[in-house]
Amino acid sequence: MTNILKRIAVPLSRFTPRVGGGSAFFVRRLDIMQHNVIIAWLVLLVGCLGIIGCRSKPTLITNASDNLSDTQITNFTARASAGDVTASVRLAYYYGFIKCDRASELKWMEVAANQGDVSAQYNAGVLNEDADIKRAIYWFRLAASAGDANAKSRLIELKAQ
Numbered sequence: 001m002t003n004i005l006k007r008i009a010v011p012l013s014r015f016t017p018r019v020g021g022g023s024a025f026f027v028r029r030l031d032i033m034q035h036n037v038i039i040a041w042l043v044l045l046v047g048c049l050g051i052i053g054c055r056s057k058p059t060l061i062t063n064a065s066d067n068l069s070d071t072q073i074t075n076f077t078a079r080a081s082a083g084d085v086t087a088s089v090r091l092a093y094y095y096g097f098i099k100c101d102r103a104s105e106l107k108w109m110e111v112a113a114n115q116g117d118v119s120a121q122y123n124a125g126v127l128n129e130d131a132d133i134k135r136a137i138y139w140f141r142l143a144a145s146a147g148d149a150n151a152k153s154r155l156i157e158l159k160a161q
Contacts, residue, residue, distance in 0.1 A: 068094050080111055088112035089120055102127070113139060118146040125151065133158075 068076065073094075079087035088111045096105030106127045112120035125139035137158060143151035 067098055080108065083115055085112050085115045085117045085120070088115060089117065092120070092123075110139075113142070118143050118148050121146070122148050122151045122154075125154065 073091070076087045076091050076094075080091055088108050092105050092108035092112060095101040095108060106124070109120055109124045109127055113124040121139050121143035125136045125143065128136035128139060137155070140151045140155050140158070144155055
C-alpha cells in the first residue's frame, strides 16, 4: 500500500509543496481565488441539479437560507422594478430553483437582461430556447454583441441546426 501511495504522491511533488518533511502525502494550499472558483462550480452543479429536480418533481428540497420571505420578495421586487440588476437576478433564481416557476423565472431574467446584464441576456436566451426560438436568438445576439463567448457559440450551434 505504501508503494502505491508513493507512486501517486511523487508526481504530485512537482506541483505541490511538501508537508511534514518525509511524508508521502502532499497538500496544495488553495488561495482565496481558487477556493471561490471551487465554490462557484459547486453552486453551478447544485443549480443544475435543481433545474433537473424542478422538471421531474414539483418540490425541491433546499436550504432554508435559499427561501425568501414575503417581505424579502416584496423588497427584491421593488428594487428590481427600480432597476437593481442583482435583485432581478435573485428573483429569477428564486423562482427558477426554489419555486420551480418557469414563467416567473423567465420574467425576472428578462427584466435583468433588459437592465443590461450580459449573463442575464444569455440566460434569458437559454430559458427561451424551448418555447420561443426567435426570442432566444434575440437574447443570444444581444449577449454576443456584448462579448459573451457562450452566446456566440450558442448562435453558431443554432445556425448549424
